[in-house]
Amino acid sequence: MYRSEVDKLTDIVIGEAVLALLKEDAPVSGATLISRLNAMLKQEEDEGRQQALRRALSEVRQQLPAARRQDLSRLQVDNSNPAIMNDDGPPAGAKKH
Template identity: 40%
Template sequence: MTRFDDKRLTDIVLGEAILALFSEGDPITPYSLIEKLQCMAVSEKMAFRKQACTNAIIDVQSSLMAQSSEYGSFQVGNEYLTSSKTIH
């Protein structure tokens, strides 16, 4: 597979996870998305799709970290984590 194919498959499994959460009536948050992708990865039998789930999890986590850097803090469960950069 090419890098383009890997990214495309990652986007596909990310979309599948979002659709699954939507159809189940669950809230669509970065945390619920990560949880759904983890469940998909565990139940996946094909190695390349399992890797795509892992890549999607990394993408969502990276997005959370970027958001944290940009806005100064983000919520994990009921706790807020604060980064060293604050916005005034």
């Protein structure tokens, strides 16, 4: 259950960002998710969605260790190897399967 509408909208914008990456056949990782959320934030005009996007960015950076370390200014996607492996995993203590 959501504590507020912002919580609900935050989950929605994260889902929208992931779906956009999947539709583009782009790798889904913390770094690409942050990049997509930033792009969405730059284009968004609605205050509520802007707040949700900022919160989503914060959550992704907090929960995904590789996303915190990734230098997004140097992010380059190599489409020659679609099976990109990284250490974006669930937070410590979370189920993996």
